[in-house]
Amino acid sequence: MSYNFFVQKQIKCHKVLFIVAVAQMALSIYLILVMFDNISGFGYAGKVFRKMNSENLMYITRTVNDNFENDFKEDELFEEFDALRTKYIQSGENFVTATDKAWTDLGDPDMHFGKIKSEDISDMPYLKDTWYMETTPFITTDDPDESGSVVAVDRELSKLIKYDVDQGKWLDKAQSTDKLIDVVVADNTRYKLNDIVPIYNYELSFDDANEKIKYNIIDKGYKARIIGILDYGDASLDMTNTCTWLDSLNLYDITGRYEENTFIALKEDMDKCYEAYGVTEKDLDHTYVIAYLDEKISEKQYNEIEDYLAKKRMAGVDMERIYSNTVDLERNEFSNSLIPTLAAGIFSIFSIIAISIFQMQYMNRKYQIYYYCGMEKGKEVVIQMLYSLFISTTAMILSFGIYIVSGIIKYCNATAAARKKGVPENMISAWYSLSDYIHISFGAVIIIFVLTALIMLFSTMLCAFSVRYGKD
Structure with missing residues (x-):
């Protein structure tokens, strides 16, 4: 009789115990x-922006609250905007x-x-x-x-930004000329x-004949030269400047992901480009504002x-507080994920050991019969190991x-x-990736195999020490 016969025999004789063991093990895995999916992004933002960990650097943001002038609430504002635009279209x-x-009527909501x-x-x-990261109105295709x-x-x-450059170099090596701007x-x-x-x-403009929006491309002869390519999925600085939770603000609140094929250039290299295209500050979106303060600011001065x-x-x-909040968040998230995972893993080990004990009580008699029928002594250990596997x-x-x-x-x-909200397909492909929702890390695989090895070891050792041979 083969090993496969004995493994199937154990499963058939203890179907419920087998299902319980598989369910416990599956839950642990x-x-x-x-857990590793939740913590996979942790630590990266801190690595990229660790040079900004200083009490002399202050993140500046707009605040939005109920006392804001004219009770500006973003949702209400854009509902009003849609209503005004519809009125003008109907006219x-x-x-x-x-x-x-409609935008003008609302008094420039930006x-x-x-x-x-x-x-x-x-x-x-x-x-x-004052240091800025700003989104320009420029495009790189027609x-x-x-x-x-x-x-x-x-x-x-x-x-102060420490990106992992996959190919080429970062902006500190930029050598832009008059109309050729080095970018990453x-x-x-x-x-x-x-x-x-x-x-x-x-x-x-609007194409009345086809009832479609028309883009009129303006070309002043400026070009971008790609000197570096970042790792895909690198964290970007904040894409909004509005927030209401300052006490607990952390790096994950002020970082996100770039759109696909985003060009990053030095502001000083873009100034002549701004001038040539007639771009003024109102056309720029200051997505990240850092104030560089005097050294040794006292609490009174900070107030x-x-x-x-x-x-x-x-x-x-201050960025030092943001870093401190980030570390606290990562510790809490890791603890919250680790405790139930460890509990489930330990429970799975003891559960399968308990199941093995019940099986051994039954199979002990069976093995003695099999020995009399010619099965080699010690073969039950291999059978139990294969069963655990x-x-x-x-x-x-x-x-x-x-x-x-x-x-x-x-x-x-x-x-x-996103499609229901009318987001274009190219933006959906830029914002959403299947890898963001399915992330099997190497660390998770290692722990899963260690857990499997422990269960097989305990179960096999239990079998080796519990089986009693009959008289020869």
């Missing part, structure tokens, strides 16, 4: 996968003109949401310098819907190192800064399958929700 205006008029201009904090107490963004960053701020590309799906790409601006910002409906948080393999297939299917469902739900 699934929790391990989820005979085309889509572009109706959009411009003044209240997000945008921070340089003059807003130019006279802030104890301010030595179709704005297919183009990535062009982002400009102050040189001093770029020195993030989330690259299209370009190669040293590619030269045009930089366009555009204007919107002066907070009072100044509050009067301008802004707030500031079968439980573990079945559990792994089940848990990995559930994890992958649940990830696919989450991805499909997220993309479906």
Whole structure:
């Protein structure tokens, strides 16, 4: 009789125990996968921006609350905007003109949401310098819907960012000329190192004949030279400047992901490009604002800064506190994930050991019969090891399958929700990736195999020490 016969015999004789053992093991493996999925992104933002860990650097943000002038609430604002635009369209205006008029009627809402201009904090107490990362209106293809963004960053701020450059070099090696601007590309799906790409601006108009929005491309001869390509999925600095939770603000609140094929250039290299295209500060979105303060700011002086910002409906948080909050968050998240995972793993080990004890009580008599029928002594240890391996393999297939299917469902739900909101397909492909929802880390695989080995070891040792041979 083969080993396979005895393994199947154990399963058939103890179907319920086998199902319970597989379920316990599958739960443990699934929790391990989820835990590593949750913590897979932790630590990266801190690594990229660790040079900014200083109490002399302050993150500046707009604040939005119920006391805000005219009770500006973002949802209410855009409902009003949609209503105004619809009214203008119904009165005979085309889509572009109706959009411009509705925006003007609301008094330039960007003044209240997000945008921070340089003059807003130019006279802030104890301010030595202000550094920006800003999104420009430029595009890099003749179709704005297919183009990535062009982002400009102050040189001093770029020195504090520690990206992993997959190919080429970072902006500290940029050597831009008059109309050729050195850039680094993030989330690259299209370009190669040293590619030269045009930089366009555009204007919107409405094609009345076809009832479609028309993009009028403006080309002033400026081009971008790709000197570096970042690792895909690198963290970007905050894409909004509005927040309400300052006490617990952490790096994950102020970082996200770049759009696909985003160009990053030094702000000083973009200045002439701004001038040529007639781009002013109101056309730029200051997505990240860092105030560089005098050395050794006292608590009293810090309070002066907070009072100044509050009067301008802004707030500031020093980067040292943001780092501290980030470390606390990572520890809490790791603890919250680790405890149930360890509990499930330990429970699985003891559960399978208990199941093995019940099986041994039954199989002990069976083995003695098999010995009299010619089975070699010690073969039961191999049978038990194969039985434990079968439980573990079945559990792994089940848990990995559930994890992958649940990830696919989450991805499909997220993309479906985006399509329902009218998000274009190219933006959906840039914002959502299946790898964001299915992330099987090497660490998780190692722990799963260690858990499997422990279960096989304990179960096999139990079999070896518990089986009693009959008289020869």
